[in-house]
Amino acid sequence: MMNDYATDPILLKPRNPVGILGYGAYVPRYRLPATEVARLWKGGDGEGLPIKEKAVPGFDEDTITMSIEASRNALKRAAIDPKDIRAVWIGSESHPYAVKPSSTIVGEAIGCSPHIQAGDWEFACKAGTEAMVAAIGFVGSGMAKYALAIGMDTAQGRPGDALEYTAAAGGAAFILSPAEEAVATINATFSYVTDTPDFWRRPQQNYPEHGQRFTGDPAYFKHITEAGKHMMQAMNTTAADYKYAVFHQPNTKFPQRVAGLLGFSKEQYKTGLLSPVIGNTYAGAAIIGLTAILDEAEPGDRILLVSFGSGAGSDAMDITVTDRILERRDKALKTQDYIARRTEIDYATYTRMRGTLTMR
Amino acid sequence: MEVPRHWRLKKQRYALVGEVCPHCSSKIFPPRDVCPYCGGEAKTQFSFSGRGQVYSFTQMTNVPTGYEQSAPYTMALVQLEEGPVVTAQLTDLGEQHVEIGMPVEMVTRKIRTDMDDRGIIIYGYKFRPVMQA
Structure with missing residues (x-):
């Protein structure tokens, strides 16, 4: 295998330089402390927990609603006509529908449809950057002026599993543009x-x-x-x-x-x-x-x-x-603003919010 | 199944898209193509800012079919800064106390699902306490 990366052109670089025109984050309001998961499943053993707490989506939130808010933040910073965005690509492993694109709903809500490429990307936790790299190619080739790439999830872990401590909700949206306009x-x-x-x-x-x-x-x-x-x-x-x-x-x-x-x-x-x-x-x-x-x-x-x-x-x-x-950065809510907005919940509220209580 | 109705209302529900009257400049929501203030034809689209304040509110404990999962919740009449009053759920309240005059902003959220887990997910506007400084 060729290993001389200094001379071999392995880097992905578009013909026209590309950058980030606007970016936006979203984190839901609710937090489940890791000690709550330990209390239920480990007899209260709070030793060596992987994180302090995780963000949990409200009853009315999913990857689509969170993508809409992150994209609106990105649009505020980009200050462009949403119609100039030619692709809405969402990377997630928690798309609300098995069949029906999240991206069409997000595109409609932020006002970029109908002249867009739209699609949902899946590559576990890399789906967001995968969408970004594709958007860089789409803009860098000159096919599109702007493209929106999103990585967003409402992750789930099996109750009691190691992943339950950390599987959280949140993400970010990026509008890719020619480099000369970018932040x-x-x-x-x-x-x-x-x-x-x-x-x-x-x-x-x-x-x-x-x-x-x-x-x-x-x-x-x-x-x-x-x-x-x-x-x-x-x-x-x-x-x-x-x-x-x-x-x-x-x-x-x-x-x-x-x-x-x-x-x-x-x-x-x-x-x-x-x-x-x-x-x-x-x-x-x-x-x-x-x-x-x-x-x-x-x-x-x-x-x-x-x-x-x-x-x-x-x-x-x-x-x-x-x-x-x-x-540009002060034109929308900052990531730390969302992190500071915080309501702690207990495990019972968490199971209700995640819809794991069967109502009928 | 009410798919056609939800499809027809998507623009106003997702993003508070209403109308502005070309005759008297009134902002109209929900859109109805005839200005309720001057009676003239009004078909020009207008996107509301989403900012407003609580005009009145009530707590819902006995909720309509389809809304059980989120009960109890707060319903409000929200006066938009452009004038019209809309009825909507308040969300993301946490421990925040609701009062008349409280500034709120629009967010697009899940309202309910049609036909339980098999139907479409209906998204639309709700309001939350203003986060912007």
Whole structure:
């Protein structure tokens, strides 16, 4: 296999440079503390919990409603006519319909239909960045002026399973545009994908299965380090060239450890590390971290993002913030505004909100 | 099954799209193509800002069929900043106390599902306490 990434053009770069015109986040109001899950299933043993608390969607929320709000935030920052958006692509593993696109409803609600490409993407927790990379190609080829890519989830874990502590709700939306209009330029992307059965859900099943410890080294760590390492090698950068780094965050420890493996310090990853207080938002996890970074970053700051989706794969993105961030970011609610809006719930309320109580 | 009705109402329900009267400039919601204020024909689309305040409200404990899952909930008459008053559920209240005059903003949420788990999901406007500073 060709390994000279410095000379081999492995990086994905569109013919015309592309960037982020507007971005928006969404986190629902309710929080389930991890101690509540431990109280019910571990006899109150609160030792070594993976996060502090996770975000839980209200009765009336799903991937579609949350995508609508994140997209409206992105539109406020982009300040464009929604009709100029030519694609609405939503990455999620919790689309409300098995058959009927979430993207048509979101497109209608934000006023971009009918002249759009619309589709729902599925790649476990990487579906959001997969949609972004496609949108970069769509805009960078000149086929579309703007494209909307969303990663959003209302994730479910089997009651009592390790995933129940962390499976959360939230995500982010990005309007991709020509780089000259953008608040952040996407310098390149690079992906690393293999067939790795670390986590899956078969049709008609309510809850996913996972390969226990197999989800760590051969899946999460292997794919993120490969994508991140090769991206930096091909871009001729080191961790020191980036002000911020953000990774897929299924819990608190994994992204901290993978940051260390790639040479990043706490100073670089802390702004984008939201899983301790909102949980694992699956397709939204890495990219909502990116929105929190864009809320604070200064022009010229460089960001490395690496997502991870089970099955398995990682998309790495090398991003540089532009001057336009300063005039746009205050035009919509910030990610930390949503995190600060918080109502704690107990396990009983949680089961009711998630619809697991059978009414008839 | 009432699919055609939900399809017909989607624009006003998803995004508060009403009308503006070309004769007297009144903003109209829900859209009805005839201005209720001056009687003239009014078919020009107008997107409401979604901002308003609680004109009156009540708590629902005995709820209509299809809404059991979210009971109890608060229904409000919301006066939009452009004038019209709409009836809608309040959402995301948490422990927040509702009062007349409280500023609210529109969000698009799940209203209910048609035919239980087999039918379409009906989305539409609700209002929540204003988050914007």
